[in-house]
Amino acid sequence: MESRLVTCNTTYYVELMAERAVLLTGIGGQGVQLAAQVIARAAVIDGRQAMLFGSYGGMMRGGNTDATVVVADDAILAPPTVSTAWAGIVMHHDFWEFVRTRMVDGSIVLVNSSVFEGWVEQPSWRTIQVPATDLAIDLGNPMLGTMVMTGVLAAISDLVTAQALDAAVAEALPSYRSKHVAANAAALAAGASWAAANVGVSA
Numbered sequence: 001m002e003s004r005l006v007t008c009n010t011t012y013y014v015e016l017m018a019e020r021a022v023l024l025t026g027i028g029g030q031g032v033q034l035a036a037q038v039i040a041r042a043a044v045i046d047g048r049q050a051m052l053f054g055s056y057g058g059m060m061r062g063g064n065t066d067a068t069v070v071v072a073d074d075a076i077l078a079p080p081t082v083s084t085a086w087a088g089i090v091m092h093h094d095f096w097e098f099v100r101t102r103m104v105d106g107s108i109v110l111v112n113s114s115v116f117e118g119w120v121e122q123p124s125w126r127t128i129q130v131p132a133t134d135l136a137i138d139l140g141n142p143m144l145g146t147m148v149m150t151g152v153l154a155a156i157s158d159l160v161t162a163q164a165l166d167a168a169v170a171e172a173l174p175s176y177r178s179k180h181v182a183a184n185a186a187a188l189a190a191g192a193s194w195a196a197a198n199v200g201v202s203a
Contacts (some may be wrong), residue, residue: 013065019072020159021082023099026091026146028056028063035089035146036067038055038184041168042160043071049060051076064095087157089149090130093117108157110149128152128199135190140153151191156199162192193195 022039026032031052031176033166043050049072056065059084070076072150103109105124114133121127124194130152136144147169154160160168 014148015122018074019070019076020087021085021102022069022071022153022159023082023102024067024069024083024089024091024146025096025134026065029092029143030065030091031143031146032056032065032067032089032091032203035150035183036069036079036106037172038165039069039071039169040163041171042154043069044163045167045171046160048073048160049076051052053081064098066095087153087159088118089146089153091149092117103177108153110152110184111147112149114145126158130191130194132191135194136187139183139186139190142185147184147187148191148194148195151188152195152199153189153191155192155195162188 007019024032024036033056035056036052038048040052051066051070068082070082083102084104085102085107086101087110089110090096090099091112094123099109103122103125104155107125109120109125109127110127111120111127112132113129114131132145132148133142135148136142150165154162154165165188166185169188172182173181173184
């Protein structure tokens with residue numbers, strides 16, 4: 001079956017059991033939109049179907065930024081405006097209602113404990129507190145935090161492979177930003193390593 005990546009802004013949704021929706025939310029400047037694109041492209045590289053929808057405010061930094069990625073083994077019949085989701089990446093407490101209201105029993109919730117303020121724990125969710133911004137700062141760039149989270153999510157699930165993520169970073173970044181490929185790949189690896197040390201998975 002031919003794999004494809006579709007971006008869309010339609011507002012209806014038909015749920016398929018084989019689909020996995022991942023929601024990402026944060027504030028401008030945290031790399032949410034790039035991470036969403038990398039996940040979607042990695043799914044396609046892995047031979048799966050992917051759809052991506054991004055939404056962000058008018059401010060360059062500090063405004064809301066959200067994204068939805070839907071991944072499936074078979075053709076996706078619906079655009080990614082979802083009412084429930086398999087996983088959420090929460091980079092900041094501002095605007096996180098976008099994710100909170102769509103989590104269900106068993107959802108994976110990755111929370112950026114470096115900056116998040118408030119209560120997240122829900123017994124029916126699989127909540128993992130990740131110091132993503134701190135790990136990104138250790139790498140020299142706090143904007144890599146969402147890519148760290150992406151590495152964690154890939155390490156604890158079979159959503160996409162690490163090899164596909166690395167290839168997707170090179171695809172997603174335009175040529176004038178190619179110097180940032182290595183840093184983003186390092187952030188993915190840092191997330192996987194953190195997961196191995198703290199969640200009990202193999203890096």
